[in-house]
Amino acid sequence: MTIDPFIVSAALCAALAVGTCIWLAWTGIDPVRRGAQANLRRGGVTLVAATSGQSTTAPNVSLSALAKRMTPALVVRVLDRQHTLAGRPGAWTVEKLLTLKLSWLVIAGAISALILFSGPPPLLAMMTLGVFVVVYFLPELLLNSEGTKRNQQIELELADTLDQMTIAVEAGLGFDSAMARAAQNGKGPLANELVRTLQDIQMGNSRRQAFEALTVRTTVVDLRRFVRAVIQADAYGVSIASVLRTQADEMRLKRRQRAEEKAQKIPVKVLAPLMLFILPVIFIVVMGPAAINIVDSLSGM
Structure with a gap:
């Protein structure tokens, strides 16, 4: 009995998505940790837990905070750096992009679970996995282009x-x-x-x-x-x-030097479309009538 490698990879993706969601829920409902982090960010000295064990300050955890906590620190730093170089667009803040990443991670996990039971060809599975990865890092790519x-x-x-x-x-x-x-x-x-x-x-x-x-x-x-x-x-x-x-x-x-450099690159850039699109059309226009006449002459003999 052989094991399909696609089924193994899809199972790993689904397990990773489910495990991440469980870890996110576990860390998100911890009031003591949330209160401590809130006090550290605020710089205050509010007690995190009372004598009875209940937190005196239990702020609501927003989806953006959960997304930032879930995303690796390296990804957050890279996204923040790209956002800075792009001019800090107000329509797409870092928190909103992290929330979109979190949403896509959940959607990708659900799609991976569905693919696990459908059993598509391995090539289609690899293409789907590649699409998942590209879409997850799409904000970084767009911000890099804008920067x-x-x-x-x-x-x-x-x-x-x-x-x-x-x-x-x-x-x-x-x-x-x-x-x-x-x-x-x-x-x-x-x-x-x-x-x-x-x-x-x-x-x-x-x-x-x-x-x-x-x-x-x-x-x-x-x-x-x-x-x-x-x-x-x-x-x-x-x-x-x-x-x-x-x-x-x-x-x-x-x-001026950059303009001259771009002007010198134009002949090299024009060469590819010239060879692929323009020269074949010219050959057809020039050689087409001659080829037709040759075929007519040979057929009349």
Whole structure:
């Protein structure tokens, strides 16, 4: 008697889903642990349990908190990092994405249990398992794509923004006022990040701390280089106008080089559709009448 490997894998998936749900329910109904975690987050000293053994504070556990507790810490950190790089979209918060992951995990477990009793072909089972994994990590993939687009927009806007800041500083404005003017006139992710940086400074953070937080929220190399130059100028007393002028010239040069690089890649990218779609049609149009005439001549002989 041979054991189908698909049945074994489906049984493992179903057992894992059921075990996870049981563990989630067990940890979710523990009032002492919930009260302790709530006190630690709040920083208070409220007693967790009274003498009778009952909790004095038993807050309701939301689905997002359960989803965060269920999801591995590494997945939560990666999702939070991707969410930060994507600009923290308000429509899709980390808690909402974790809740969707939890819902999909339960649905996938139920589907795996149904597949276990249906006995489909092994290839279809492997494809279904692959779909489960891809859908589970779909939020990370979408956030990564959005973060890449956002970084590209920042790279395009950086040179023009630095030009505006250079003109404002040379006209007599301070660095913070010039950055506020550029953020007010600009639109896009870079302007939003400059506004966030100014808000951090207004909240009491130093300029170094605010700009270091800016480098954490984005992965644009040029922006990080500009931030390092500003921090060094602020530390050593270098003229900020000369730093801005140098950085603006460098950013314009790099933007021109990136445009030239993309232009040089166009012939290579066009080659594949040219060979697959355009040249066969040209051959049919050119060689088609000649082939028809040859066939007619041979049939008339």
